[in-house]
Amino acid sequence: MTGNSLDPHLARYAARTEGMRASAIRALFAVANRPEVVSLAGGMPYLASLPLDQLAAESAELIAKDGRVALQYGSGQGLPELREQICQVMSLEGINAHPDDVVVTVGSQMALDLVTRIFCDPGDVILAEAPSYVGALGTFAAYQAQVVHVDSDDDGLIPAALRSAIASVRESGRKIKLLYTIPNFHNPAGTTLAVHRRGEIAAICAEAGITVLEDNPYGLLGFSGTVYPAIRSMDADNVIYLGSFSKTFAPGLRVGWVLAPHAVREKLVLANESATLNPPVFNQMMISRYLANFDWQGQIKTYRELYAERRDAMLAALEAHMPEGTAWTHPDGGFYVWVTLPEGFDTAAMLPRAVTARVAYVPGTAFYADGFGTRQMRLSFCYPTPERITEGVRRLGAVLEGEQEI
Numbered sequence: 375m376t377g378n379s380l381d382p383h384l385a386r387y388a389a390r391t392e393g394m395r396a397s398a399i400r401a402l403f404a405v406a407n408r409p410e411v412v413s414l415a416g417g418m419p420y421l422a423s424l425p426l427d428q429l430a431a432e433s434a435e436l437i438a439k440d441g442r443v444a445l446q447y448g449s450g451q452g453l454p455e456l457r458e459q460i461c462q463v464m465s466l467e468g469i470n471a472h473p474d475d476v477v478v479t480v481g482s483q484m485a486l487d488l489v490t491r492i493f494c495d496p497g498d499v500i501l502a503e504a505p506s507y508v509g510a511l512g513t514f515a516a517y518q519a520q521v522v523h524v525d526s527d528d529d530g531l532i533p534a535a536l537r538s539a540i541a542s543v544r545e546s547g548r549k550i551k552l553l554y555t556i557p558n559f560h561n562p563a564g565t566t567l568a569v570h571r572r573g574e575i576a577a578i579c580a581e582a583g584i585t586v587l588e589d590n591p592y593g594l595l596g597f598s599g600t601v602y603p604a605i606r607s608m609d610a611d612n613v614i615y616l617g618s619f620s621k622t623f624a625p626g627l628r629v630g631w632v633l634a635p636h637a638v639r640e641k642l643v644l645a646n647e648s649a650t651l652n653p654p655v656f657n658q659m660m661i662s663r664y665l666a667n668f669d670w671q672g673q674i675k676t677y678r679e680l681y682a683e684r685r686d687a688m689l690a691a692l693e694a695h696m697p698e699g700t701a702w703t704h705p706d707g708g709f710y711v712w713v714t715l716p717e718g719f720d721t722a723a724m725l726p727r728a729v730t731a732r733v734a735y736v737p738g739t740a741f742y743a744d745g746f747g748t749r750q751m752r753l754s755f756c757y758p759t760p761e762r763i764t765e766g767v768r769r770l771g772a773v774l775e776g777e778q779e780i
């Protein structure tokens with residue numbers, strides 16, 4: 375919101391603040407965090423499985439041995455040794471990258487901000503899946519970029535729909551700068567882009583002169599252990615790839631990265647420096663030690679097993695408690711299930727009643743730039759235990775039953 379009429383600064387705000395909206399998720403956190411509410415709303419990793427005692431010892435040693443470096447300013451591009459390790463992480467997805475082309479950022483959220491900053495003028499179009507990640511939509515709006523959604527199905531973004539979206543936006547005389555896509559275990563849709571579509575989408579964008587922005591925080595969290603090839607592995611020249619340690623390790627350290635074509639990387643480092651001077655050195659060194667000294671792949675396996683069990687609990691509970699005519703996705707990884715209710719439901723209007731019934735979710739409209747999603751909602755299965763998930767979905771079912779009687 376831009377503020378209210380009592381705000382004495384109102385006439386002085388920049389026009390871009392018009393696009394700034396309080397995130398639906400943030401507004402929910404205060405209520406959803408109350409212990410009696412089962413929150414299926416936030417996408418918070420379940421950190422109880424981290425080896426906290428060993429991490430405490432590691433961070434103590436980091437300060438004792440390397441404190442003068444760890445607590446100092448650092449490089450605007452990020453620590454060279456961490457960038458090398460990041461290249462090894464990305465090699466799991468078939469990416470062959472040089473550490474010079476990696477820029478470390480304050481989470482991938484900062485990377486979204488930097489990429490939008492260097493590519494988009496007000497009015498420029500960004501194509502994105504329908505639905506798309508609420509945090510990216512907020513960033514795009516803050517730079518006054520216009521999002522045009524492209525239809526997706528259970529196999530992700532539809533190449534034919536991408537072609538026709540490009541044609542119709544261009545017919546209207548607008549400039550398309552980016553295709554923003556989340557190929558794996560989508561937030562919020564829970565779907566994965568079919569591998570056979572990936573090369574085609576990269577080719578369509580390269581031919582049309584549109585840069586692909588591939589956002590992949592969940593790629594290593596496939597429940598079967600399958601890791602899909604990144605779009606970046608198919609086109610190194612036209613794809614900007616975003617990665618993060620938030621879901622595979624811990625979001626509190628706020629460390630993500632961009633792998634960019636060489637020329638773009640220059641601009642990103644300048645943008646990173648003007649935004650933050652440098653990403654936090656201590657946090658980068660901590661992650662670098664974690665990757666070197668801990669069984670990080672074993673930790674990811676633990677996360678996968680934990681989340682797979684919770685996904686199963688959620689799907690079984692949906693089967694038992696959703697009204698006739700409800701559809702939902704069946705994610706093979708990640709954190710989210712996307713639920714589509716029958717005609718007539720309004721998930722935003724229903725939310726206060728759901729919270730009163732001690733269950734929370736994110737209404738579907740948060741994930742569209744254009745008001746769609748009224749009868750949809752995102753349910754996260756990452757944080758609550760399977761028992762709490764079952765109870766939460768049961769409560770949701772009772773709320774929906776009540777709605778039908780209104």
Ligand code: PMP
Pocket residue numbers: 417480481482483484507509556561589591617618619620625628629630
């Ligand atoms: N992209 C997507 C698709 C996400 O789901 C998230 C976190 N919810 C982010 C980016 C931001 O992650 P972070 O800044 O913690 O790396």
